[in-house]
Amino acid sequence: MLGLIVRRAASSLFTLILISVVVFAGLEFMPGDACTAHLGRDGKGAVLEACRARMGLDAPPVKRFTQWAGDILRGELGTSMQREKPITEIVGWRLRNTLVLSAVAALIGIPLAVLLGIIAGLRRDRLFDMAASGTALVAMTIPEFVSATLLILVFAVGLGWTAGVVTIGYKAPLLEMVSAAFLPAVVLSMVLAAHIMRMVRASVIDVLKSDFVLMARLKGVPQQQIIWRHVVPNSLLPVISVIGLTVAWLLGGVVIVESVFNYPGLGRLAVDAVGDRDLPLVQAIALLFGITYVVTNLMTDIAALLLNPRLRTYRA
Amino acid sequence: MLRFVIAAAVISGAVTFTAAEAAAEKVFRRANDLSYGGKESLDPISATRFYEVNDMVYSRLVRQDDNGEPAPELATAWTSNDTATEWTIALQSGVTFHDGSAFDAADVKYTLERIKDPALESPLASVLDFIERVDVVDPATAKIVLSKPHAGLPLLLMDYRVRMIPEGSGASIATTGIGTGPFKIESYDPEGQTVLVANEVYWEGSPKLDKVVFTAIPDSEARNQAMMAGQLNFNTLTLDQIPQFKDNPAFSVQNYPAGGWFGLVFRTDTAPYTDARIRKAMRIPVDRAEMMKLMVGEGNGVTGCDQPVKANDPFRAPLDCPPDPEGAKKLLAEAGYPEGIDIEVHTADLEPGMVRFAEVYQQQAAKVGIRVKLTLAPSDGYWDDVWMKVPAAITSWSARPADQILNEAYRTGSAWNESYYANSAYDQILDKARATLDFAGARALYQEAQRILFEEGGTFIPYQQNGLRVLTRDVQGIKPLDEDYIRWHLVDLIPK
Numbered sequence: 001m002l003g004l005i006v007r008r009a010a011s012s013l014f015t016l017i018l019i020s021v022v023v024f025a026g027l028e029f030m031p032g033d034a035c036t037a038h039l040g041r042d043g044k045g046a047v048l049e050a051c052r053a054r055m056g057l058d059a060p061p062v063k064r065f066t067q068w069a070g071d072i073l074r075g076e077l078g079t080s081m082q083r084e085k086p087i088t089e090i091v092g093w094r095l096r097n098t099l100v101l102s103a104v105a106a107l108i109g110i111p112l113a114v115l116l117g118i119i120a121g122l123r124r125d126r127l128f129d130m131a132a133s134g135t136a137l138v139a140m141t142i143p144e145f146v147s148a149t150l151l152i153l154v155f156a157v158g159l160g161w162t163a164g165v166v167t168i169g170y171k172a173p174l175l176e177m178v179s180a181a182f183l184p185a186v187v188l189s190m191v192l193a194a195h196i197m198r199m200v201r202a203s204v205i206d207v208l209k210s211d212f213v214l215m216a217r218l219k220g221v222p223q224q225q226i227i228w229r230h231v232v233p234n235s236l237l238p239v240i241s242v243i244g245l246t247v248a249w250l251l252g253g254v255v256i257v258e259s260v261f262n263y264p265g266l267g268r269l270a271v272d273a274v275g276d277r278d279l280p281l282v283q284a285i286a287l288l289f290g291i292t293y294v295v296t297n298l299m300t301d302i303a304a305l306l307l308n309p310r311l312r313t314y315r316a
Numbered sequence: 317m318l319r320f321v322i323a324a325a326v327i328s329g330a331v332t333f334t335a336a337e338a339a340a341e342k343v344f345r346r347a348n349d350l351s352y353g354g355k356e357s358l359d360p361i362s363a364t365r366f367y368e369v370n371d372m373v374y375s376r377l378v379r380q381d382d383n384g385e386p387a388p389e390l391a392t393a394w395t396s397n398d399t400a401t402e403w404t405i406a407l408q409s410g411v412t413f414h415d416g417s418a419f420d421a422a423d424v425k426y427t428l429e430r431i432k433d434p435a436l437e438s439p440l441a442s443v444l445d446f447i448e449r450v451d452v453v454d455p456a457t458a459k460i461v462l463s464k465p466h467a468g469l470p471l472l473l474m475d476y477r478v479r480m481i482p483e484g485s486g487a488s489i490a491t492t493g494i495g496t497g498p499f500k501i502e503s504y505d506p507e508g509q510t511v512l513v514a515n516e517v518y519w520e521g522s523p524k525l526d527k528v529v530f531t532a533i534p535d536s537e538a539r540n541q542a543m544m545a546g547q548l549n550f551n552t553l554t555l556d557q558i559p560q561f562k563d564n565p566a567f568s569v570q571n572y573p574a575g576g577w578f579g580l581v582f583r584t585d586t587a588p589y590t591d592a593r594i595r596k597a598m599r600i601p602v603d604r605a606e607m608m609k610l611m612v613g614e615g616n617g618v619t620g621c622d623q624p625v626k627a628n629d630p631f632r633a634p635l636d637c638p639p640d641p642e643g644a645k646k647l648l649a650e651a652g653y654p655e656g657i658d659i660e661v662h663t664a665d666l667e668p669g670m671v672r673f674a675e676v677y678q679q680q681a682a683k684v685g686i687r688v689k690l691t692l693a694p695s696d697g698y699w700d701d702v703w704m705k706v707p708a709a710i711t712s713w714s715a716r717p718a719d720q721i722l723n724e725a726y727r728t729g730s731a732w733n734e735s736y737y738a739n740s741a742y743d744q745i746l747d748k749a750r751a752t753l754d755f756a757g758a759r760a761l762y763q764e765a766q767r768i769l770f771e772e773g774g775t776f777i778p779y780q781q782n783g784l785r786v787l788t789r790d791v792q793g794i795k796p797l798d799e800d801y802i803r804w805h806l807v808d809l810i811p812k
Contacts, residue, residue: 043700156545171508268535272353277696
């Protein structure tokens with residue numbers, strides 16, 4: 001068991017190294033460099049030379065990569081070209097805000113999805129199931145920027161129940177941030193919930209057909225007990241890994257949703273950094289997204305191992 | 317149920333309370349687009365100045381009237397010696413800065429001489445490099461001494477960055493924002509909210525608004541959403557956003573002369589464009605009105621005849637240049653290309669429309685046998701590797717006053733002379749204009765310079781794009797003019 005976890009962690013570490021190489025190389029192969037990209041029209045002569053010297057761009061790529069990677073291991077993400085501040089300082093608050101947004105979205109989306117999925121699975125092909133599955137399909141296919149705009153139009157412009165876009169600063173207190181995150185989180189949780197709900201539904205249907213449920217029925221176990229003691233816990237196990245995968249989507253989703261709602265998180269910062277052609281910041285954010293993805297997947301893998309004894313005995 | 321009723325009562329109470337509060341206090345809400353990524357500085361001469369805020373908290377010596385001509389602001393009058401090398405400026409009395417200190421000639425001296433400080437790297441330094449020093453004659457009079465004649469000094473003092481700051485405040489001004497303007501800084505956070513409050517003792521009268529709140533919203537669609545949701549009173553628009561507000565009774569859309577432009581630059585030092593006839597043949601066949609219509613839509617710009625000068629500049633030449641395909645063919649034949657000519661034009665997807673501009677030109681030029689091969693260069697490094705390097709490329713400029721742009725981009729040897737134009741007669745006209753104190757005389761010279769550029773210059777400029785903004789209906793006192801024309805102490809919110 002421990003060996004399995006160690007092996008998973010090692011392969012995650014390898015993935016992280018690979019990600020850092022890809023992130024670094026990707027920007028390396030672009031025409032120009034961080035200085036020409038950032039300075040644009042002013043990037044000439046002495047100004048350009050000074051910038052290159054300041055950023056250490058005159059060193060060969062391999063040396064710069066080891067330097068960059070070494071800094072990251074020490075917790076240094078470099079300096080933003082546009083903001084002229086340490087990247088750790090810029091990213092910190094925004095990472096918190098994005099985590100708040102994701103957490104609110106997960107708190108809205110996951111319980112809702114699990115509940116709807118169980119009911120839909122138990123009442124397969126009946127009216128509730130068809131309505132819920134249909135709605136999920138629609139929710140999955142509407143792009144976030146459309147649902148975000150629609151929600152603002154309905155709830156902020158039309159009904160006036162909520163504010164439209166977020167107008168508080170990135171350092172706002174946690175509680176204010178949580179309430180600001182509500183409408184954007186609803187948008188994110190729509191797609192999140194739809195994916196998980198469909199998975200839960202399918203899983204419940206599978207488990208209902210399994211031998212042990214049939215056995216329980218034959219033994220005369222009451223229906224409620226079959227559902228809550230046998231069907232639900234077993235059908236939720238595969239869902240844990242789906243939640244991990246959905247994080248990947250969530251990271252892509254926050255970029256759009258944060259921009260539309262002006263939510264001061266990492267996603268909006270990513271868009272701003274690209275707009276400012278601030279390559280060190282873009283690099284750092286790409287790496288952070290990569291780390292979040294890998295760590296979340298590792299955590300869900302471990303959670304699945306802990307909760308599902310069957311996985312532990314499986315050894316290749 | 318009871319609990320629900322209480323909750324509803326509390327909520328409606330809260331709503332009424334905020335409504336009453338809003339009626340008592342007039343709060344004007346705007347967005348800042350974070351185009352400097354949080355480096356927005358309250359120092360008016362910084363390269364990353366927080367321009368939306370600076371317009372409200374600082375005053376200039378001279379401002380433009382609605383026609384773009386110099387009018388008194390902190391300077392009540394200005395006169396020069398006969399050679400336009402010494403300017404005596406009389407100052408408004410009784411003006412105080414936001415910190416309570418009095419504004420006088422020493423502040424003028426400090427502000428203007430500080431611009432030259434090389435450590436600040438202000439983009440304004442090269443514009444005002446001919447100011448040698450400022451003498452304090454008495455507290456209400458300053459004398460500006462120039463290193464060479466400049467009759468256009470009042471026009472240059474109108475620049476939206478030449479704003480007066482207190483003597484000795486250079487080290488702190490970037491975050492304090494202490495000026496003499498109608499609003500003063502209450503809190504400053506360019507990445508969050510920046511709050512301005514009315515300067516009750518503003519020397520032109522107390523502002524009608526109580527507060528101005530700026531929220532950082534970098535995404536232009538998010539700014540629109542905020543506008544729609546009633547979170548903003550004022551916002552700039554791009555062309556494609558007009559329909560969202562145009563027919564909505566809650567908003568009014570303003571369209572005002574601004575002056576940003578795209579151009580097609582032919583390097584006058586590179587064959588075949590060394591021949592002035594070919595340069596002219598490249599420019600005159602185009603139907604400029606049609607091109608503007610295709611690019612920005614009718615009424616959203618002002619057509620021109622290759623003039624870099626903005627549409628409402630008092631020195632803009634009234635030129636007329638209807639499409640002349642026959643003339644272009646004749647010039648091409650004379651220059652040795654009777655069968656037409658093959659050229660290559662570089663562009664990049666740097667700004668919306670920059671590629672389409674080249675495509676529309678390609679179609680327009682085809683009718684006289686100018687066969688344009690378009691080359692799409694990577695956006696990254698365009699200004700470094702393509703612009704001012706290849707023989708013909710698309711360029712993009714924001715509005716600049718006549719004297720500035722005509723010198724900056726066309727004078728022999730100047731750093732941003734993108735067409736490598738070299739004409740000593742042209743340079744002499746600009747020198748003479750700077751030495752001509754009579755306004756009409758100077759105007760005639762600047763107009764002559766634009767005429768020369770149309771006849772033989774290397775830059776094709778079919779139109780200047782207008783600026784667009786949307787206001788909520790209750791906003792009063794904002795004329796359809798560029799932002800630095802707005803008199804913010806007169807702006808009001810009157811619910812309808």
